[in-house]
Amino acid sequence: MYDSPAVRVALLHNYRDEQQPSMRLYAEHLGDALMQSHVGVLRVRPPGVVPPEWRARSAAWGKVDTYVGRFAVYPRLVRDLDADVVHVIDHGQGYLVGSLDPRRTVVTCHDVILLALAAGRIGSARVPQVALRLLRVSLESMKRAAFVVADSAQTKRDLIDFIHIDPANVVVIHPGLNQTFAPDADRGARMRRGLGVDDAKLILQIGRGFYKNLPTVLRVVRNLRRDGLDVRVVRVGPPLAGTDRALAERLGVSSYVLDVGHLRDSDLPTLYNAVDVLLFPSLYEGFGWPPLEAMASGTPVVCSRAGSLDEVVGDAALTADAEDVEALAWHVGSVLSESSLREALIRRGLGHAARFSWSQAANQMIAVYRSVAESN
Numbered sequence: 001m002y003d004s005p006a007v008r009v010a011l012l013h014n015y016r017d018e019q020q021p022s023m024r025l026y027a028e029h030l031g032d033a034l035m036q037s038h039v040g041v042l043r044v045r046p047p048g049v050v051p052p053e054w055r056a057r058s059a060a061w062g063k064v065d066t067y068v069g070r071f072a073v074y075p076r077l078v079r080d081l082d083a084d085v086v087h088v089i090d091h092g093q094g095y096l097v098g099s100l101d102p103r104r105t106v107v108t109c110h111d112v113i114l115l116a117l118a119a120g121r122i123g124s125a126r127v128p129q130v131a132l133r134l135l136r137v138s139l140e141s142m143k144r145a146a147f148v149v150a151d152s153a154q155t156k157r158d159l160i161d162f163i164h165i166d167p168a169n170v171v172v173i174h175p176g177l178n179q180t181f182a183p184d185a186d187r188g189a190r191m192r193r194g195l196g197v198d199d200a201k202l203i204l205q206i207g208r209g210f211y212k213n214l215p216t217v218l219r220v221v222r223n224l225r226r227d228g229l230d231v232r233v234v235r236v237g238p239p240l241a242g243t244d245r246a247l248a249e250r251l252g253v254s255s256y257v258l259d260v261g262h263l264r265d266s267d268l269p270t271l272y273n274a275v276d277v278l279l280f281p282s283l284y285e286g287f288g289w290p291p292l293e294a295m296a297s298g299t300p301v302v303c304s305r306a307g308s309l310d311e312v313v314g315d316a317a318l319t320a321d322a323e324d325v326e327a328l329a330w331h332v333g334s335v336l337s338e339s340s341l342r343e344a345l346i347r348r349g350l351g352h353a354a355r356f357s358w359s360q361a362a363n364q365m366i367a368v369y370r371s372v373a374e375s376n
Helices: 021-036 052-057 061-075 092-097 112-120 129-142 153-163 185-195 214-226 242-251 265-274 290-295 309-313 325-337 339-353 356-372
Strands: 007-010 040-044 086-087 107-110 147-150 170-172 201-205 231-235 258-260 278-280 301-304 318-321
Touching: 007 021, 021 040, 021 309, 021 356, 040 185, 052 061, 061 092, 086 356, 092 107, 092 129, 107 129, 107 356, 112 129, 129 153, 147 153, 147 356, 153 170, 185 265, 201 214, 201 265, 214 231, 214 242, 214 325, 265 290, 278 290, 278 325, 290 301, 290 309, 290 339, 301 309, 301 325, 309 318, 318 325, 325 339
Parallel strands: 007 040, 007 086, 086 107, 107 147, 147 170, 201 231, 201 278, 231 258, 278 301, 301 318
Antiparallel strands: none
């Protein structure tokens, strides 16, 4: 692909990235795709400084590990890396730029949801002040890098608005999908039988943060059942609790919520095959993988237009404002009852999701790396 020798890149994984699956997958898939394009990749995975058994014994040891490991040990590990370009794969560790040659450093920024929350743009949840201060330190350090890679145009706009970064130093590169997702009706039917819901229409709700907007999903289910549709919502992660459980009971839908618990990554494609529609009324997304994962699985998508979602789903999903329960319920009901609409969404979704690949992301990233290497 390139006449001159490939650039050598050090990929800085997150400190103890086993605790951050999405960032681990981003680093792993990007690194694999770069190597397939003949880029020399040095993976830097710092070990924990506190033994696991100590962390399990006391939360205090966990904090020691987090702060000492991230802010004292990791910066020392990266000072003398033998690479043409160093890529910090998560803006939360942008502080590492202070230990690197910023002229040869690239940082990926995935979202700045804490800043949006602190600015009152996405609700009124309390913002942890320590986390907010640490994020600001990382983002200010990140501004010194040669380039910042944003997952979406929305994230680029947020960086310009919130930290006044130079737009010329921000490149938008969409990530690829983290697993192989594909339509598989038989696989989905087996999971449905295991859940005991062969005939009901299944709506998938995925994501645990407040901004995933579970209350709206519960209200959509209430409206659809009131209109005579036998629908249930399937949820991944911990079961309903607290105010969400109270809301479900008040709406009369708690018995129609199926909590499947924590799934292995390898089980997620099967879940997409088992459901009839993904409902994703998020209040904010810096990128938003689930709609693309559903599309690649042949599952129609109804989602909000918040954050990057309009950009990510294009014309392959039905969209509405994040808290417009009536419009979202209308869209879901239409998908479940109109076969021609459903087939059109599946067809468009499969074509649209195919545009997001790690090989394409790697090719775009290589252009960034080469620009950095050639300017030094």
